[in-house]
Amino acid sequence: MNYNLPENIVEILNKNQRTQDSTHNNLIREDGYVPPTNELFIDAITALSMGKNILLKGPTGAGKTKLAETLSHLFHQPMFSINCSVDLDAESLMGFKTLAYEDEKQVIKFVPGPVTSAMKDGSFLYIDEINMAKPETLPLINGTLDYRRTVTNPFTNEVITAKKGFNVIAAINEGYIGTVPLNEALKNRFIVIDVPYLQGDQLKELIKSNTRLTDKTMIDLFTTLSADLIHAVDQGKLAEDAASIRALLDACDLSVVIPPKRAILRSIIDKLEEDREKEFVENLAETLF
Template structure:
């Protein structure tokens, strides 16, 4: 497991903030039954400024909205925050079928009697969890209306036919929002005002290198540099609208390196995890040209890893 205090110090987070986190964790102990929900993230988020904004917002009792384009680490940061604050996490991925009863809960028959089945928002509220509201700008208005009293100063949840529920002091909600995805829309002013909004920056060259080196400690530095430059060149082409964002896939880059470690050569690995995610033939050719200019197709793990 990651030693979060050491990691935050490496990121340059002040000792005062770290002490406040430790006090929060001492004051708000998670129930043993939900400790399995406390994440142990596979990836770490890098970026001092964003870390400081998110940590201080959580400590101040705010809910946060992580907004930005693809591949900026929104879900990675949400998982990291839950781990740092040692909170159980409830994930809600919004889509057209998510409604109020799915979020709060509903009456159901257990074979003997009618019982109330708690939804993820109610469970999170009662147990001091961190609720990750993924792709919140894809949610239906009915579903979003349920969240208003949960997210503002009232911090309560009215369950029709049941008691009014107050949120546990440790409960926080972290929403994520991508720009420009099909089916998304702008959040209304009332909902947006209930969040501290963090505009997620693209990962820097240095932080990307750190991420790759941490995930693959035995990778050769010069090869790591080439993978970083490859990703950044794809990013530039996406920003200038020469290609879509399909090929801008940080997870895909890390997956490709994992395949190389298992024995697949660089060309096929990058094709599987990056190039082939673009289905337009002309665009795929542009991406392939960027790859060919940076990474020889026949590199094997003996060359890539020390």
Template sequence: MAVNGRPVIDSPAADTPSAAAPFYRAVGDEVEVFRAAARRGLPVLLKGPTGCGKTRFVEAMAHELGKELVTVAGHEDMTSADLVGRFLLRGGETIWVDGPLTRAVRDGAICYLDEIVEARQDTTVVIHPLADHRRELPLDRLGTTLPAAPGFQLVISYNPGYQSVLKNIKESTRQRFVAIELDFPPADIETEIVAHEAGIDGETAGTLVTLGRAIRSLDGSPLREVSSTRMLILAGGLVAEGLSLRSAVRAAVVRVLSDDPDVVRALGELADAVLPQ
């Protein structure tokens, strides 16, 4: 479905099997690019700030394509065994247990490696044979190589504005992927998203979006992260539960963005200026 020329991935009637479809409002051509990549079995790299909708986008595309989604959150202690699998002792026997990446390769699922650069670089090398023409996963501990089942697709994401120079995707990895760049949506689309996800009226959602955009545009901001669409949805959810708009903003936005008393006070003053009296 499309609204004003933009694809919308949404839930049909509640009594249909696809009633739980994730809501996603496209901003550019990301849906079309992902569909094309999926048809060719090409891996996809998602770039964008925290809370802009990268995970929701993958969830929506997996649902649309009718594929299982296996999600793995990257962290600095992640090893290749965490992705591929390991031998474990069970009932006095040593058995092999597939990791999430191996399960996705076997089942033809989408494997989403979120914030992949948080993992060690020697860990991410394991995805190279999956991300090029070979489409296979070496299982060194089993002495075999596992070909990807039809339908398997690898998706990774990272936040280029947040990661340090020491934590970036190697060129040898990056050049294997089709890149989709996501960002916070325009105000009208973000308002629609916040209203839909939080279950609040458009006017309240619009006020939250206005505040979010004001925080994002602060000159010389000391904030490491800005107010994301996710944060605005959380604030809207508190409003939907009966909390006042000011209390919701302070709990879900102002106090979350910083622990510095001066910054918190300044953000509170900005919120007071934007929110209706």
């Protein structure tokens, strides 16, 4: 993927990269995120370069994690990650105390967590599925997300101020089972970037570059299947994950060796809960392949 970014954005990137490594062309990445529009990329880069946090909003398998990885690559920034769940607690964010031995003497050591590490290192912090966390957990880091860029570590009482370069990229999949609406004060601290499913020619390019499938007719058919699946999800006929690009790419890969209908069965249909959904996708596959 060669990103054709406008000159002012390239300049912003060059200025804000962590290392000025001229040996590697930062605007090319073989398996990077393919943006549906250039604006999506420009806006994300602009916000990050200004030290603002971004919230990637989109359905499962739309490329949110891939986008975060690609951005960290473009900024030459390492990225610490947090995967949110109801079990996420202050320790999994900030770190924890543990017993260790130094010169055969027992000492208490603090093992830093992803938030404290990223702040002190001036790195990116990726918070995945941010709306899976319990509502009372994340406000702990509100201070790191606004102009203060500071947090008090509750386990050591250390006041940590983020080093330049620290940025938060969060991902959210609204409506997914188990998620809670994101706390307003938290949401307010982000610039929202919508991450939709790729479609049409861009999806064809993605299939070509990211799967083993090379047959043009087959690529066209899978692209049509994807459009039909997305349409059915929009109409409420299918659960959201039926249209995941991740699952579609899996089906494309398998179809190189096994019949496409079986590839679709394994990658898409068998993950659906209800019989009528399964039947619906089976019929779609039957008509197309």
